[in-house]
Amino acid sequence: MISDSHRKKEGFQGQKAIVIPRKILSSKCANNHIISALYVTDIGYYPKAKYHYRERPHGADQHILIYCHEGKGEVTIEKNRFTIEAGEYVVVPMKIAHAYASDENKPWTIYWAHFKGTISDSIVSLIKKQVNGYKGFIQNNEKSIELFNEIYGQLEKGYSSDHLQYSNMCLWHFLSTFIYNQFDVKGKANQMDTIDKAIDFLKNKTDQVLGLEEIAAAVNLSVAHFSYLFKKKTGFTPIEYFNHLKVQKACQYLLFTDLRIKEIALELGIADQYYFSRMFSKVMGMSPNEYREKRIH
Secondary structure: OOOOOOOEOOOOOOOEEEEOOHHHHHHHHOOOOOOOOOEEEEEEEEOOOOOEEEEEOOOOOOEEEEEEEEOEEEEEEOOEEEEEEOOEEEEEOOOOOEEEEEOOOOEOEEEEEEEEOOOHHHHHHHHHHHHOOOEEEOOOOHHHHHHHHHHHHHHHOOOOHHHHHHHHHHHHHHHHHHHOOOEOOOOOEOOOOHHHHHHHHHHOOOOOOOOHHHHHHHOOOOHHHHHHHHHHHHOOOHHHHHHHHHHHHHHHHHHHOOOOHHHHHHHOOOOOHHHHHHHHHHHHOOOHHHHHHHHHO
16 A cells, blocks of 8 residues: 555646536536536546555545556455556446555556546446446557547647537547447457357348247357347347348348349348238338338438
């Protein structure tokens, strides 16, 4: 633990930080319909922050995300105490007692942001659900750091409505890189889990008719276990999801080709065009012909 005489809240070589005036937050963020759902209150970067230490017995008025780029430190949230190292991040919910400190021998370099807004609680809950706690690991940090710099750079230019709106719209993307770090910047899975693999399998089979047994076998799982995992992750049964993919493909045919409904059904492996129309209507809330007419006009 850092001795009292060495503790520092700030004052590190190369550090940068912006604390947005609370008057600006209340007048231009909290009351702005575009960004009131989620907005930055404070943001900063502390390189090699030796003796960095903060303790808030009553928590902060905002949620906090700290990303450790290099070195390591220690974080305590209520009674949960853990080490955070390079590549890891921690989320600290607002109003929760916490403390954190840089390691004396291997001081951390951190990117951090405080944020709040009407949906900020839900964002933090989602992060906690994804990492099963307060601490997570981010595999590819280039996009996160790029977005951090984009947010910081805009706020550095001042607090005009345009700068605030742009930077805080970037905040959504910034946080999403931590929540959904399994996707790279092109939207492809870096390390696909079993359900990701199953979805990729289904995407390439929209011209076929598949049974549940065949889909489960493609990822080497029993039907029961696969069905449970699939619905837990997606909210849909595998067959429902497969039908959604077929309908998505059908929408493209309806928009960009002159194929008749029967021909589109056959492209999707469905011999009965009436069955296809019913499936399409159930998903889209309108018939294939209505969809085509609506998009044309």
